[in-house]
Amino acid sequence: MMNMMRRGKLWPGAASIERGDGNLMTMQQPVEILSDQAVLERDDVLDFTAVDVARRYTQSPPAETCQLLQNLLQAYATFTDFGQRADLASLFTDDAVWDGREYGFGIAHGPDAIANLVGGHYDEVNPLMHLPGPSMLIPITADEVHGACWCMATKWIDGAVLPVLYFYYDDVFRRDAAGVWRFAHRRLRPRYLPS
Numbered sequence: 673m674m675n676m677m678r679r680g681k682l683w684p685g686a687a688s689i690e691r692g693d694g695n696l697m698t699m700q701q702p703v704e705i706l707s708d709q710a711v712l713e714r715d716d717v718l719d720f721t722a723v724d725v726a727r728r729y730t731q732s733p734p735a736e737t738c739q740l741l742q743n744l745l746q747a748y749a750t751f752t753d754f755g756q757r758a759d760l761a762s763l764f765t766d767d768a769v770w771d772g773r774e775y776g777f778g779i780a781h782g783p784d785a786i787a788n789l790v791g792g793h794y795d796e797v798n799p800l801m802h803l804p805g806p807s808m809l810i811p812i813t814a815d816e817v818h819g820a821c822w823c824m825a826t827k828w829i830d831g832a833v834l835p836v837l838y839f840y841y842d843d844v845f846r847r848d849a850a851g852v853w854r855f856a857h858r859r860l861r862p863r864y865l866p867s
Contacts, residue, residue, distance in 0.1 A: 722820035722840055722861070725808045733811045740853050741845055742806055745821055748855070749802035755794030761787035765846055765856045772860040775839070786858075800827045807843065816856075819843040822863070838863035 732738065744763060751760040761783035764770070770786040771779045780789040793800060807821035821841045827834045844857040 720818060721842065722808070725810055725818055725820040725842075728810045729808060731810050733809055733817050737811075737817065737853070738809055741809055741817060741819065744845070744853055744855070745804050745807055749804050749823075752790055752794070753800050753802055755791055755796070757787040757791040760791055763855055765848065765854045768855055769857045770855075771858070774862055775860055777860065798827060798829050800825060804841075807841075809845075815847040817845045817853075819845060 733741070748760070748763055750756075751763070764783040764786050766782065768783060768786060769779065769781055770790060772789075773779055778789060780786040803824045805822040807819035809817050809819045811817055819841075821843060823839055823841060825837045825839070840861050840863060842857075842859040842861060843855060845853050846856040847853050
């Protein structure tokens with residue numbers, strides 16, 4: 673993984689990566705990795721970063737809200753890794769956006785489109801595993817919370833584990849009229865920028 677990073681390529685945007693058996697596996701073409709400033713200059717993405725959330729670490733939603741949102745994060749990882757598209761769709765608001773463009777995964781609007789895009793990576797023979805950390809959470813209103821969640825993910829291909837991918841999510845959580853918290857916006861961000 674370190675050699676791959678020194679070359680400035682990240683899984684899954686790497687043209688090839690070394691498998692555990694020493695062989696190279698071809699992946700999609702490299703994608704442009706944007707700096708935080710370049711991301712913020714685009715008008716179609718969230719206007720905050722993990723650093724912005726971290727600077728407000730002394731602010732926190734109520735404990736019950738924090739626990740519900742941590743559960744939501746774990747449910748997302750579980751439903752994604754087990755290919756449960758209907759359950760995955762239920763975690764998003766009707767107007768939700770999932771943005772994985774910085775890794776070449778595209779963008780989706782609405783629960784069904786998001787579940788199809790994210791769930792499209794599911795492969796029972798070559799499973800994924802997401803290991804999300806706890807999210808830093810800051811309240812915006814009583815019904816909206818922003819979060820930054822670090823995550824590691826890996827995938828098994830032909831019995832070999834791919835290198836671990838380190839990334840984070842910028843999240844907007846919204847509580848609906850029934851009092852259920854859901855993702856309103858989820859953006860996947862690279863952890864390491866090419867040198």
